[in-house]
Amino acid sequence: MKIIHHKLTKKTKGSGDLIDITQEISHALHKSGLKNGMVTVFNIGSTAAITTFEFEPGLIHDIQELYEKLVPSKKHYAHDETWGDANGFSHLRAALQGPSLTIPFENGELLLGTWQQVVLAEFDNRPRQRQIVVQTIGE
Ligand code: ZN
Helix, strand or coil: EEEEEEEEEEEECCCCCECHHHHHHHHHHHHHCCCEEEEEEECCCCCCEEEEEEHHHHHHHHHHHHHHHHHHCCCCCCHHHHHHCCHHHHHHHHHHHHCCCEEHHHHHHHCCCCCCEEEEECCCCCCCCEEEEEEEEEC
């Protein structure tokens, strides 16, 4: 069994930016040369998340609307008092969504559905440069 680390860097535009990173994950897996195992995709930082959904304009809109409905950005949060960075909603959305995703792979290919993309969800209230760890474990 082998463990291979890879890191992706992604520039985001701030809250509501959803970025399809499926190809990069797949590329990292192919480069690892491993055939069977699992890939963990982990966002470093507490105001963005990793998720999966069908990456098409309608759903991109629906998902953005869902986050706004669940955790409104215009509301005041206790965290806003701590640093004055006004991104309480960003932390709450990221905590709700979670920072990582584990994807099994077989015969060197990710076991994702055709309409199941891996998505970096930016929630912070300003553009960020994200570091995403892609850890592949397998043989
Ligand atoms: Zn903060």
